[in-house]
Amino acid sequence: MDKITADTPASLQTRGHIATEGQRAIDALKQRAAEWDVPCDISENVAIFCVWNCEARLTRQDETVDIALTAPDRRLLLTLQGSLADLFEEQKLTVSWDDVAEGALAPGLSLMRVRSVCRRSPGFLRVSVEADDAARFSRGGLHFRLLLPPKNRKPVWPRINASGRTIWPDGDDTLHKPVYTTVKQAGTVLDFDIFRHAGSPTSDWAESEPIGQTVGIMGPGGGSCPPGQPLYLFGDETALPAISRMLSLAEGPVHAFVRSAPEDLCELLDDPRVSRVDDLLAALEATPSDHGGFTWFAAHAEAARKARLLLSGRGLTKRDFTAAAYWS
Numbered sequence: 001m002d003k004i005t006a007d008t009p010a011s012l013q014t015r016g017h018i019a020t021e022g023q024r025a026i027d028a029l030k031q032r033a034a035e036w037d038v039p040c041d042i043s044e045n046v047a048i049f050c051v052w053n054c055e056a057r058l059t060r061q062d063e064t065v066d067i068a069l070t071a072p073d074r075r076l077l078l079t080l081q082g083s084l085a086d087l088f089e090e091q092k093l094t095v096s097w098d099d100v101a102e103g104a105l106a107p108g109l110s111l112m113r114v115r116s117v118c119r120r121s122p123g124f125l126r127v128s129v130e131a132d133d134a135a136r137f138s139r140g141g142l143h144f145r146l147l148l149p150p151k152n153r154k155p156v157w158p159r160i161n162a163s164g165r166t167i168w169p170d171g172d173d174t175l176h177k178p179v180y181t182t183v184k185q186a187g188t189v190l191d192f193d194i195f196r197h198a199g200s201p202t203s204d205w206a207e208s209e210p211i212g213q214t215v216g217i218m219g220p221g222g223g224s225c226p227p228g229q230p231l232y233l234f235g236d237e238t239a240l241p242a243i244s245r246m247l248s249l250a251e252g253p254v255h256a257f258v259r260s261a262p263e264d265l266c267e268l269l270d271d272p273r274v275s276r277v278d279d280l281l282a283a284l285e286a287t288p289s290d291h292g293g294f295t296w297f298a299a300h301a302e303a304a305r306k307a308r309l310l311l312s313g314r315g316l317t318k319r320d321f322t323a324a325a326y327w328s
Contacts, residue, residue, distance in 0.1 A: 022065035078107035085164040106158035123264040138185035147216030181241040225249035228294025238326040239298035257283040301325035
């Protein structure tokens with residue numbers, strides 16, 4: 001079933017083949033690279049696509065294409081394989097892979113047991129989950145996707161099919177899959193914080209005493225602490241866990257502006273790098289436009305849209321800032 005093979009301890013490989021319309025496969029890969037803004041080197045018969053520290057090499061011979069995938073770990077290799085399988089299926093192209101982990105859980109998915117839920121502050125719940133592979137969520141990205149099955153139904157988890165694609169449950173088995181930030185990881189335990197607010201399925205779930213339940217934790221992903229210095233962080237309550245993590249990881253000067261109740265700031269209340277504000281956009285407008293570092297903004301979708309326009313209007317590019325919608 002799963003025969004993905006190791007080249008060296010730091011590199012995993014698998015191969016595939018497309019029997020017809022090889023040029024269309026290369027054209028599709030080139031277009032996807034442009035959409036994702038990732039490197040893609042194309043010569044007469046070879047296309048090299050690089051993403052997530054992985055490489056996909058397509059070599060065309062007349063109408064056929066040979067595919068070689070290389071990645072630093074199994075999760076990324078299967079993720080790249082699945083992404084390309086999706087891309088080529090969109091183009092009505094069929095890939096024959098040498099190795100497919102058919103029936104395996106989706107790449108990066110761990111099934112974890114809820115260990116505890118406690119009140120971290122008036123506005124937040126701290127959830128602890130555990131599994132033997134929890135340590136991998138301390139590296140490779142700040143965020144993960146929480147997968148919650150429908151209430152009173154046996155969970156159906158996403159799995160890899162015979163083509164290498166990940167198939168997600170739908171209909172009555174559709175999973176709720178919000179994104180959260182790893183706030184702490186130690187041993188087999190992973191902790192994350194949920195902002196309590198009305199109408200939130202995740203907040204309602206966390207307050208329903210789910211101790212002992214199995215949930216899906218998928219990732220890690222979502223990038224890490226931006227390297228730019230100085231680093232300017234802006235966020236509302238929903239972004240507070242991510243801002244807290246970045247403050248702990250930043251190696252240079254940081255200025256954080258948070259719209260949050262003081263009692264939810266906890267240890268950040270005394271951090272001289274953190275300012276509590278009532279208007280994030282006003283705080284963003286007041287920052288120097290030529291600070292030369294990186295600006296990170298996360299809040300309601302409309303606020304993120306306005307922040308994006310403001311920063312783009314200053315001549316900044318996606319290499320200079322992120323403006324993310326954390327809720328809508």
